[in-house]
Amino acid sequence: MTQSLSRRHFLAAGAGAASVWIPRPVKGYTAAEMREQAVNDRLEVGVSKWDLDTPCLCVDLDRLEANLDRMQTTVRRNGIASRPHAKTHKCPAIAQLQLAGGSVGICTAKISEAEVMSEYGIADILMTTVNVTPPKIRRAMQLRQRGAGFTQAVDTAANARDLSAAATEAGVVADIVVDIDPGGHRTGITAGAPALELAQLVDTLPGLRLRGLLCYDGGAQHVTGFADRRRRALGSLEAAAETAVQMTRAGLDTGIFSGGGTGTYNIDHETSGLTDVQVGSYVFMDAQYLGIGGAENPEVYTDFETALTVLTTVLNAQYAGRATTDAGAKANTINRPWPIVAGETGMTYTAGSDEFGTIRYEADASRVYAVGDKLELIVSHCDPVVNLYDQIYGVRGETVEVVWPIAARGKSI
Amino acid sequence: MTQSLSRRHFLAAGAGAASVWIPRPVKGYTAAEMREQAVNDRLEVGVSKWDLDTPCLCVDLDRLEANLDRMQTTVRRNGIASRPHAKTHKCPAIAQLQLAGGSVGICTAKISEAEVMSEYGIADILMTTVNVTPPKIRRAMQLRQRGAGFTQAVDTAANARDLSAAATEAGVVADIVVDIDPGGHRTGITAGAPALELAQLVDTLPGLRLRGLLCYDGGAQHVTGFADRRRRALGSLEAAAETAVQMTRAGLDTGIFSGGGTGTYNIDHETSGLTDVQVGSYVFMDAQYLGIGGAENPEVYTDFETALTVLTTVLNAQYAGRATTDAGAKANTINRPWPIVAGETGMTYTAGSDEFGTIRYEADASRVYAVGDKLELIVSHCDPVVNLYDQIYGVRGETVEVVWPIAARGKSI
Numbered sequence: 001m002t003q004s005l006s007r008r009h010f011l012a013a014g015a016g017a018a019s020v021w022i023p024r025p026v027k028g029y030t031a032a033e034m035r036e037q038a039v040n041d042r043l044e045v046g047v048s049k050w051d052l053d054t055p056c057l058c059v060d061l062d063r064l065e066a067n068l069d070r071m072q073t074t075v076r077r078n079g080i081a082s083r084p085h086a087k088t089h090k091c092p093a094i095a096q097l098q099l100a101g102g103s104v105g106i107c108t109a110k111i112s113e114a115e116v117m118s119e120y121g122i123a124d125i126l127m128t129t130v131n132v133t134p135p136k137i138r139r140a141m142q143l144r145q146r147g148a149g150f151t152q153a154v155d156t157a158a159n160a161r162d163l164s165a166a167a168t169e170a171g172v173v174a175d176i177v178v179d180i181d182p183g184g185h186r187t188g189i190t191a192g193a194p195a196l197e198l199a200q201l202v203d204t205l206p207g208l209r210l211r212g213l214l215c216y217d218g219g220a221q222h223v224t225g226f227a228d229r230r231r232r233a234l235g236s237l238e239a240a241a242e243t244a245v246q247m248t249r250a251g252l253d254t255g256i257f258s259g260g261g262t263g264t265y266n267i268d269h270e271t272s273g274l275t276d277v278q279v280g281s282y283v284f285m286d287a288q289y290l291g292i293g294g295a296e297n298p299e300v301y302t303d304f305e306t307a308l309t310v311l312t313t314v315l316n317a318q319y320a321g322r323a324t325t326d327a328g329a330k331a332n333t334i335n336r337p338w339p340i341v342a343g344e345t346g347m348t349y350t351a352g353s354d355e356f357g358t359i360r361y362e363a364d365a366s367r368v369y370a371v372g373d374k375l376e377l378i379v380s381h382c383d384p385v386v387n388l389y390d391q392i393y394g395v396r397g398e399t400v401e402v403v404w405p406i407a408a409r410g411k412s413i
Numbered sequence: 414m415t416q417s418l419s420r421r422h423f424l425a426a427g428a429g430a431a432s433v434w435i436p437r438p439v440k441g442y443t444a445a446e447m448r449e450q451a452v453n454d455r456l457e458v459g460v461s462k463w464d465l466d467t468p469c470l471c472v473d474l475d476r477l478e479a480n481l482d483r484m485q486t487t488v489r490r491n492g493i494a495s496r497p498h499a500k501t502h503k504c505p506a507i508a509q510l511q512l513a514g515g516s517v518g519i520c521t522a523k524i525s526e527a528e529v530m531s532e533y534g535i536a537d538i539l540m541t542t543v544n545v546t547p548p549k550i551r552r553a554m555q556l557r558q559r560g561a562g563f564t565q566a567v568d569t570a571a572n573a574r575d576l577s578a579a580a581t582e583a584g585v586v587a588d589i590v591v592d593i594d595p596g597g598h599r600t601g602i603t604a605g606a607p608a609l610e611l612a613q614l615v616d617t618l619p620g621l622r623l624r625g626l627l628c629y630d631g632g633a634q635h636v637t638g639f640a641d642r643r644r645r646a647l648g649s650l651e652a653a654a655e656t657a658v659q660m661t662r663a664g665l666d667t668g669i670f671s672g673g674g675t676g677t678y679n680i681d682h683e684t685s686g687l688t689d690v691q692v693g694s695y696v697f698m699d700a701q702y703l704g705i706g707g708a709e710n711p712e713v714y715t716d717f718e719t720a721l722t723v724l725t726t727v728l729n730a731q732y733a734g735r736a737t738t739d740a741g742a743k744a745n746t747i748n749r750p751w752p753i754v755a756g757e758t759g760m761t762y763t764a765g766s767d768e769f770g771t772i773r774y775e776a777d778a779s780r781v782y783a784v785g786d787k788l789e790l791i792v793s794h795c796d797p798v799v800n801l802y803d804q805i806y807g808v809r810g811e812t813v814e815v816v817w818p819i820a821a822r823g824k825s826i
Contacts, residue, residue, distance in 0.1 A: 053548040055825050087768065109768045129739075129768065132785045133726055135466040155729065156784060185732035186769060218766060313546055316568065319598035326542075330800050331825050334747060353631060354796045355500065355522045355542065356599060371569060372545045383767045387743050387801070390823055409823075410803055412468050412744050 044403055049395045050374055054313045055331035057389040057406075058376070061396045063307035064094075064283060070304060071265060071282050072102045078269035081276040083107055083126060083258055088280035088383050090408035091392060092120030098283070099124075105149075107258075107278045111136045112411035114143060114150060120407060124149040126258065128214060128278060129187070130159055130179065136413075137162060141170035151175035151211050151256070155189040160202050167207025175211050176202050177256055180243060182217035182236040191215075191239030196246050203252055212256030213247065215240035216278060221263030222288065226295045233264040237271040244273040262304070263292055284308035284382040287337050309342060310377045310385070312357060314369040323369045325349075325357040327377065331388065332357065335381035342376040349377060457816055462808045463787055467726040468744035470802040470819075471789070474809045476720035477507075477696060483717060484678060484695050485515045491682035494689040496520055496539060496671055501693035501796050503821035504805060505533030511696070512537075518562075520671075520691045524549045525824035527556060527563060533820060537562040539671065541627060541691060542600070543572055543592065549826075550575060554583035564588035564624050564669070568602040573615050580620025588624050589615045590669055593656060595630035595649040604628075604652030609659050616665055625669030626660065628653035629691060634676030635701065639708045646677040650684040657686040675717070676705055697721035697795040700750050722755060722789045723798070725770055727782040736782045738762075738770035740790065744801065745770065748794035755789040762790060 049058055075082045084098045087109040095106045095117055105124035108114040114125045130153050131140050143150045144167070154160045154176050167174040178199045181188035189195050195213070202210045217236040223229040237259055244254045260268030260277035268277050281289055285304040294301045312327035332339055332351035339349050339357075346365035350358045357377075361368060369375065379385045386392070390409055394402040462471055488495045497511045500522040508519045508530055518537035521527040527538045543566050544553050556563045557580070567573050567589050580587040591612045594601035602608050608626070615623045630649040636642040650672055657667045673681030673690035681690050694702055698717040707714045725740035745752050745764035752762050752770075759778035763771045770790075774781060782788065792798045799805070803822055807815040 053546055053826055130728055132728055133466055156731065159784065181732075185729075185735060186737050186766070186771070187729050189731065315543055315545055316598075316600050318569065318602065319594075322598060324599050327825075329746075329797050333742075353599070358599070371572065384742050384746075388823065388825070410801065412740075412801070413466055 044393070044400050047400050048398050049311065049393065049400055050398065052311055052393060052400065054311045054374060055327035056311050056393060057386065057391070058309050058311055058393045058395050059284065060305075060307045060309070061394050061401055063285075063305040064097075064394075067282050067285065067304045067307060068097060068101050071279060074266055075269070075277060076102065078266065080269045080274060082265075083276040083278055084283070085109070085128070085261075085278045085280035086113055086117055086122075086408065088386065089283055090116075090386055090406050090411065091404050092117060092122065092407050093402075093404040094283060095122050096120075104276055107280075108408075110411055110413060111139050111143075112413045113408045114148075115139065116408040116411060118143055118146070118148040118150070125151070126177065126214075126256070126278075127152040128179070128216065128258075129153060130155055131163070132159055137166045140174065141166050141172055144172035144174060145170055149175075151177055153177055153179040153187075153214055154198065154202060155179040155181075155187060157198060157201050160198065160205060160208065164205035164207035172207070173209050174207055176208050177212050177214045177258065178202065178210070180213055180215040180240040182215050182220075182240065182259075184217065184219055184236075186218070188215065191243045192246075195240075195243045196250065199247050199252050200250065210253050212254045212258070212275070213240065213244055214256070215259045216261070217259070217264075218261070221261040222292055223263070224292050225298065226293060229263060229292065230267045230270075233260070233267050234270055237268070237274070241272050241274070248273075262289060263301075266295060266303070281382050284379065284386075286382040286385075287340050287378055287380045288335065291337065306342075306378045308379045308382050308385070310339065310379060311374055312377060314359075314371055314373045314375070315356070317369055317371050317373075321361050323359040323361075325359065325375070326355075327351065328353045328356045330354050332377065332379070333381065333384045333388070335384065337380060339377035339380050342378050344375070457806065457813050460813050461811050462724065462806065462813055463811065465724055465806060465813065467724045467787060468740035469724050469806060470799065470804070471722050471724055471806045471808050472697065473718075473720045473722070474807050474814055476718040477510075477807075480695050480698065480717045480720060481510060481514050484692060487679055488682070488690060489515065491679065493682045493687060495678075496689040496691055497696070498522070498541070498674075498691045498693035499526055499530055499535075499821065501799065502696055502805075503529075503799055503819050503824065504817050505530055505535060505820050506815075506817040507696060508535050509533075517689055520693075521821075523824055523826060524552050524556075525826045526821045527561075528552065529821040529824060531556055531559070531561040531563070538564070539590065539627075539669070539691075540565040541592070541629065541671075542566060543568055544576070545572055550579045553587065554579050554585055557585035557587060558583055562588075564590055566590055566592040566600075566627055567611070567615060568592040568594075568600060570611055570614050573611065573618060573621065577618035577620035585620070586622050587620055589621050590625050590627045590671065591615065591623070593626055593628040593653040595628050595633075595653065595672075597630065597632055597649075599631070601628065604656045605659075608653075608656045609663065612660050612665050613663065623666050625667045625671070625688070626653065626657055627669070628672045629674065630672070631674070634674040635705055636676070637705050638711065639706060642676060642705065643680045643683075646673070646680045647683055650681070650687070654685050654687070661686075675702060676714075679708060679716070694795050697792065697799075699795040700753050700791055700793045701748065704750065719755075719791045721792045721795050721798070723752065723792060724787055724789055727772075727784055727786045727788070728769070730782055730784050730786075734774050736772040736774075738772065738788070739768075740764065741766045741769045743767050745790065745792070746794065746797045746801070748797065750793060752790035752793050755791050757788070
């Protein structure tokens, strides 16, 4: 994308009148509550974020747009594409923004996430995990029967045969990428002969269509220091890149060669044949990624801006040196580093108890809170935190501009 | 309760035809999906738990009933009551079982949880957290306007005055317990003169009715070793007990003196004047509590049975010494100790990545899994894990007997 997303463009994509964007029922409400909720959502649009009740999840729209822009500009310059991972945001509105900005498709980790994204009109979905249980295989075929652009990962011959049989029975062709293990042995098949053989099998099975390959090294994403990260990322994709060459020589489709993530988005294009990066966290950034350092700033990963925050209220301020808030583990997870209090210095925040957060002041704390005061936390690890909330407030400056349902929240099946 | 809950009693309470038990819409589904979901729920009743798709959350009904029975028998023998904390299960059906078994009421940590419990017909709710924001104070008064038996904690004079003004404006009387700090300075007011003064203020404010006091020492619950835990628990409640005596002398109501939890349920009655324990985790038990040891078994806390499990499926088994499952941090949280593979030995489970779990086999592993195999995990820390799921499968032996909505899932506001 050659220009920043304008405010108007953003609203049109994210909260406009097109039918696909009509807010779906927020989870867990009765019909009456949904009507009330719809009223509340409208009432919340236009208010100051400081008037929202807490704990709640906010995204700074200027920062989100800057992150989308930065990613798209970079991958385009490097001759690859982005295929953002919806497991991070679980939010169809943000997926649609990514596609509007030039992404070639959306990734999901779960079949249930793919179903939600498809239901909201996302037309090109790559599920990066294998479907091995009969219900999930059935649901994958139903997605194809409903006309979804849906591709899924395969890493064993047995699973390929199961999918082919199910596709044939369902009267569809299932699109497949072979998932290659980058060396961590978590998912995928071994690069080289095993992967090539599997790709050839997929190519011959009647219910399947080979679309290419996938190799994601999750462990590379958080390696501290750009040079070390680059070495690790390029090294772990090397065998997959050789496999891609072998597949091409064997006449197999390598139109998709997907890998990488937010930590390696400006490295992965150096892997020959790689077509796109499955970047997730870049939309929000988080405290975990801040610490890995970047190509420009070795201390802090400043490529993207921290856009995701949890708002919380102080519940108890009557003891020296500390305060208690309403955002504990159920609002923040217990991922480390702990959340960062935005805009303040000389205080730490821990979310170690389920219901309460704890602020501890140092001698030079920039301020001391009273009961009822609100503060904003930079999220530690965005993916599992988003998964705790049913909605996200899109904030411009200090004003709530839009309320988006996190429609795939809790879709872990 | 003098007898175990029979299967019939249990079903009548949990899944019968009374209007309060009609399943509410499961969060996040459209109307069409809800109809489909209702069909699926019915279809799932009667199937083997091993036929459920994964990851999913299960409770062993025999063990749940044994835990309810054990708690009720013990507190009754000790001359106190149980007032179970719904923050653990967030499930109205389980709350109703607790009340049917003799509990005097239900606790909640959040106003939104109280609203859900009230909506499902729970008539006596104690919110153990203060309400300090205007929207929450408004909602607390609306609960009273709708006739709910609702009592809330207060720990500052300013908050007491705010609540009184709101109650007067709403035309209701708000029931109040004074929350006393057990010494951790997380929540509550200091015992002795400050707490007494606050209780006297509450007693005089026109919109409030004083019901008693509350003192919960969360830190005492997980102290390892029964003797040390007893010393800590009794010590931290001592000042609150003295305050209760002062309140009684001053003619103030101490009809509620609530404290304690699963780790101290058979200790807290030794605190003079204490009326009930806010026990939560005992219904499910979890791996965290197993390690604290009990009065009967110093090594393992065997007072209650581990009833809560996550079912997961093996996705990758092609690398020696390990397997990858579909239940990572989004299905298990990252609380420690890690989940325990039920019924197996010689293997460890980690849920360190968002989407995937990792099994590592030791030399003497009791078995090795193939792709598609299912296994059952004993949950690490029940409260935040329950908060990840929209429903819980009640299983008798290996058969699904009931599907309960976790209606307060995600209610963190």
